[in-house]
Amino acid sequence: MKHEFKKIEPKWQKKWEDAGIFKAEDFSTKPKFYGLVEFPYPSGAGMHVGHIKAYSSLEVVSRKRRMQGYNVMFPIGFDAFGLPTENYAIKTNTHPRIITDKNIEKFSNQLRSVGFSFDWDRVVDTSSEDYYKWTQWIFLKLFEKGLVFRDKTLVNYCPSCKVVLSNEDSQGGKCDICHSDVIQLPKDVWYLRITEYADRLLKGLDDVDYPENIKQQQVNWIGKSTGAFVDFTIADADEKLEIYTTRPDTLFGVTFMVMAPEHPMIDKYADRITNMDAINAYRDECAKKTEFERTQLVKDKTGLRIEGLEAVNPVNGKKIPIYIADYVMMGYGTGAIMAVPAHDQRDWEFATKFGIDIIEVIKGGDITREAWTGDGEMVNSDYLNGLTNKKDSIARMLEVLEEKGIGRAGVQFKMKDWAFNRQRYWGEPIPLIHCEHCGVVAVPYEELPLRLPEVKDFAPGEDGQSPLAKIDSFVNCTCPKCGRPAKRETDTMPQWAGSSWYFLRYCDAHNDHAFADMDKLKYWMPVDWYNGGMEHVTRHLIYSRFWHQFLYDIGVVNTPEPYAKRSYQGLILGPDGEKMSKSRGNVVDPLDIVDIYGADTLRVYVLFMGDYGSASPWNDSSVKGCKRFLDRVAGLTDLLDKKSGPSGIESSLHKTIKKVSEDIEAMKFNTAIAALMTLLNEIYKADSISRDELITYLKLLSPFAPHITEEIYESIGGEGFLTVSAWPVYDEAKTVDATIDVGVQVNGKVRGVASLPVGCTKEEAMDIARNQEKVAAFLAGKTIVKEIYVPGKILNFVVK
RNA sequence: GCCGGCAUGGCGGAACUGGCAGACGCGCGGGACUUAAAAUCCCGUUCCCGCAAGGGAGUGCGGGUUCGAUCCCCGCUGCCGGUACCA
Numbered sequence: 001m002k003h004e005f006k007k008i009e010p011k012w013q014k015k016w017e018d019a020g021i022f023k024a025e026d027f028s029t030k031p032k033f034y035g036l037v038e039f040p041y042p043s044g045a046g047m048h049v050g051h052i053k054a055y056s057s058l059e060v061v062s063r064k065r066r067m068q069g070y071n072v073m074f075p076i077g078f079d080a081f082g083l084p085t086e087n088y089a090i091k092t093n094t095h096p097r098i099i100t101d102k103n104i105e106k107f108s109n110q111l112r113s114v115g116f117s118f119d120w121d122r123v124v125d126t127s128s129e130d131y132y133k134w135t136q137w138i139f140l141k142l143f144e145k146g147l148v149f150r151d152k153t154l155v156n157y158c159p160s161c162k163v164v165l166s167n168e169d170s171q172g173g174k175c176d177i178c179h180s181d182v183i184q185l186p187k188d189v190w191y192l193r194i195t196e197y198a199d200r201l202l203k204g205l206d207d208v209d210y211p212e213n214i215k216q217q218q219v220n221w222i223g224k225s226t227g228a229f230v231d232f233t234i235a236d237a238d239e240k241l242e243i244y245t246t247r248p249d250t251l252f253g254v255t256f257m258v259m260a261p262e263h264p265m266i267d268k269y270a271d272r273i274t275n276m277d278a279i280n281a282y283r284d285e286c287a288k289k290t291e292f293e294r295t296q297l298v299k300d301k302t303g304l305r306i307e308g309l310e311a312v313n314p315v316n317g318k319k320i321p322i323y324i325a326d327y328v329m330m331g332y333g334t335g336a337i338m339a340v341p342a343h344d345q346r347d348w349e350f351a352t353k354f355g356i357d358i359i360e361v362i363k364g365g366d367i368t369r370e371a372w373t374g375d376g377e378m379v380n381s382d383y384l385n386g387l388t389n390k391k392d393s394i395a396r397m398l399e400v401l402e403e404k405g406i407g408r409a410g411v412q413f414k415m416k417d418w419a420f421n422r423q424r425y426w427g428e429p430i431p432l433i434h435c436e437h438c439g440v441v442a443v444p445y446e447e448l449p450l451r452l453p454e455v456k457d458f459a460p461g462e463d464g465q466s467p468l469a470k471i472d473s474f475v476n477c478t479c480p481k482c483g484r485p486a487k488r489e490t491d492t493m494p495q496w497a498g499s500s501w502y503f504l505r506y507c508d509a510h511n512d513h514a515f516a517d518m519d520k521l522k523y524w525m526p527v528d529w530y531n532g533g534m535e536h537v538t539r540h541l542i543y544s545r546f547w548h549q550f551l552y553d554i555g556v557v558n559t560p561e562p563y564a565k566r567s568y569q570g571l572i573l574g575p576d577g578e579k580m581s582k583s584r585g586n587v588v589d590p591l592d593i594v595d596i597y598g599a600d601t602l603r604v605y606v607l608f609m610g611d612y613g614s615a616s617p618w619n620d621s622s623v624k625g626c627k628r629f630l631d632r633v634a635g636l637t638d639l640l641d642k643k644s645g646p647s648g649i650e651s652s653l654h655k656t657i658k659k660v661s662e663d664i665e666a667m668k669f670n671t672a673i674a675a676l677m678t679l680l681n682e683i684y685k686a687d688s689i690s691r692d693e694l695i696t697y698l699k700l701l702s703p704f705a706p707h708i709t710e711e712i713y714e715s716i717g718g719e720g721f722l723t724v725s726a727w728p729v730y731d732e733a734k735t736v737d738a739t740i741d742v743g744v745q746v747n748g749k750v751r752g753v754a755s756l757p758v759g760c761t762k763e764e765a766m767d768i769a770r771n772q773e774k775v776a777a778f779l780a781g782k783t784i785v786k787e788i789y790v791p792g793k794i795l796n797f798v799v800k
Numbered sequence: 801g802c803c804g805g806c807a808u809g810g811c812g813g814a815a816c817u818g819g820c821a822g823a824c825g826c827g828c829g830g831g832a833c834u835u836a837a838a839a840u841c842c843c844g845u846u847c848c849c850g851c852a853a854g855g856g857a858g859u860g861c862g863g864g865u866u867c868g869a870u871c872c873c874c875g876c877u878g879c880c881g882g883u884a885c886c887a
Contacts, residue, residue: 213803217804246887412887611812614813622811623826671814674823674824788819
């Protein structure tokens with residue numbers, strides 16, 4: 001048979017869809033499998049080959065599961081709110097709704113043309129009213145439980161996108177959307193109290209099957225540290241000055257304190273500070289520095305003594321100077337630190353530069369050269385002296401602190417609360433109302449969805465306000481509590497809101513009285529296997545776990561964690577080995593590949609190109625190789641029962657069933673395909689194949705290349721769809737050979753291969769090996785000191 | 801700096817839990833078919849010496865453990881990802 005992909009691919013896509021074989025059935029008695037891939041952002045550019053690779057893994061697993069008798073849900077949807085669409089809307093003066101609908105249609109057609117087995121009845125669109133109604137509903141629940149708050153602090157702000165960004169969205173000091181430098185601005189914004197869930201997010205990792213590197217990255221992002229809060233005081237004032245430290249046992253080594261430039265205590269004591277002008281100048285200077293400058297100047301410590309103010313060390317009553325310096329951050333701990341220059345490198349550098357005393361309290365290093373951060377015997381520390389173990393000295397100090405009521409054990413997290421707003425149009429309106437009398441009031445549940453109003457101008461205001469602020473009919477409302485005139489919140493939710501719960505909506509995509517029916521959630525959740533990109537590990541993957549844990553706490557979902565298992569795909573690089581990008585001109589359009597080589601070839605190639613989790617460069621010649629492979633598969637019909645009698649491939653066939661079955665589970669798609677190629681070569685050598693053997697082969701290849709296999713199956717009179725036929729099982733006995741080839745070594749160097757009957761004794765094996773011509777030559781004239789035989793592995797003669 | 805990962809032919813990559821390194825594919829060389837090319841098929845392809853038989857070397861570098869190391873240990877080098885003055 002010829003491989004006429006242009007004809008057969010649309011043909012089978014239509015037949016499968018007409019037959020509805022990819023529809024997931026709620027409450028089926030079959031075992032369920034919920035496979036999830038990260039839904040795309042429907043950009044105008046259309047699909048990227050990266051999407052194809054990201055979806056192909058669970059596509060193959062899902063197809064295999066169906067063949068194994070599972071009730072499979074493999075859904076898709078669109079993460080449709082977001083800035084790129086809005087920016088395009090502004091540029092072309094077109095409503096983002098129109099653009100989004102067009103892009104979703106384009107994406108849907110593209111996804112269908114690759115033959116993905118999605119359940120199209122469950123499609124979600126986060127920007128549709130019947131979806132964002134529930135995003136708002138969840139937000140109101142968070143608000144109800146006190147997890148939404150407003151605060152005026154320094155926020156990450158992208159001057160180019162004109163939006164406030166969360167910490168997660170400004171990693172590395174760059175805007176996640178446009179990659180320009182993020183600046184710090186004081187702004188009054190909404191936060192979600194994700195830090196409340198920091199410990200839960202950490203502990204939950206114990207119960208899920210995520211790769212170790214993903215867990216580690218989340219652990220680092222959450223950044224839990226244990227230590228103590230200690231109350232220093234301001235000299236000659238009844239004022240506590242709380243600090244956080246991980247090393248309370250070094251308290252006797254404190255020689256100064258440092259406050260962050262933004263620390264409120266500075267303004268409070270402005271009248272006592274004698275160099276306030278200089279301090280204010282320094283603070284202005286710090287405010288102007290970008291994140292980038294702050295991090296680049298790591299080595300050069302700047303700061304200033306606060307004249308007229310001193311602190312008192314609570315453990316020994318010593319007066320110490322206070323400095324401000326921007327190496328202390330307002331956003332971590334208490335914004336003030338006790339400085340122990342002998343045992344903290346940053347403090348050491350600062351002390352050295354400003355000529356401050358350095359007192360050693362832990363022996364072991366040379367504190368005249370650098371800070372000693374290792375272990376050692378405690379000295380100069382009163383009741384801690386003589387202790388040699390960090391754990392003991394910290395424990396002892398904590399006892400004293402608690403006893404005196406001047407300190408307590410505590411934990412800190414690097415993760416910050418989630419800045420939850422965008423001053424933009426194309427997002428979920430935040431359903432809150434500002435009332436002069438009642439404060440912030442929630443929009444009543446029955447008024448959801450709070451719809452996006454029609455606007456003429458989507459551009460954000462120069463004053464940093466959302467375009468919604470310009471729509472009086474939206475802004476002006478009555479307070480649901482007191483009935484007096486009030487104003488609506490005009491910020492919208494960030495991009496990540498809709499994707500924080502979409503996997504729940506798939507379970508019940510059309511429900512209009514709940515975000516999803518509990519019984520359906522109980523049937524489908526948790527997600528059995530979730531594949532996505534590494535770039536989401538410290539964003540979407542944290543956010544959605546947080547929302548899910550919250551929903552679990554309020555009793556509306558049934559599992560504490562949303563995803564039982566997580567995997568990730570490696571990037572597809574351009575043919576030049578660089579990351580694909582429009583500016584480099586190395587982008588490969590998957591639709592071009594479908595057009596030239598067919599969807600099956602594209603699917604096989606993205607999984608065959610390399611290790612699934614690693615980045616690999618695109619290679620057009622290798623694509624052709626995959627096409628050649630499928631052409632040869634199509635040619636198998638010419639070998640059908642060409643010779644009478646056994647074809648001789650039975651054992652290889654069983655080994656391949658085993659290999660492919662196992663490799664798919666381990667996401668070793670490249671070796672699974674390689675095994676199918678090897679078997680194909682063998683079949684061509686045998687020059688004949690039986691009908692049953694051919695069907696088995698087609699089944700194994702079907703999840704990878706569903707169209708051509710289905711076509712061949714039909715052509716040889718196969719009944720029903722190959723796509724949902726039973727997955728082959730192998731006979732273990734038939735995967736074992738009667739003899740096994742084992743390498744023969746002399747002094748650890750391979751000198752020959754011995755063909756040994758299975759289950760032969762060591763003596764028999766050694767005899768066979770010894771008589772091999774080459775081996776014998778190397779043994780001649782030597783004394784055998786030792787003979788090693790590891791059945792099935794190796795034979796080794798140690799000679800002198 | 802810290803955390804995680806990687807390093808194997810001309811290229812992408814294989815190799816179970818310490819046991820025949822280089823599966824499979826690409827590329828390349830040779831041949832067949834063809835007026836010719838493309839496509840297809842067959843043979844070869846880690847490097848060095850050799851016509852061959854054969855021999856030697858070889859998994860980033862230097863050591864070590866072991867009968868045996870791509871795999872384990874110690875010390876480096878270089879890349880990639882994450883994070884960063886986190887007290």
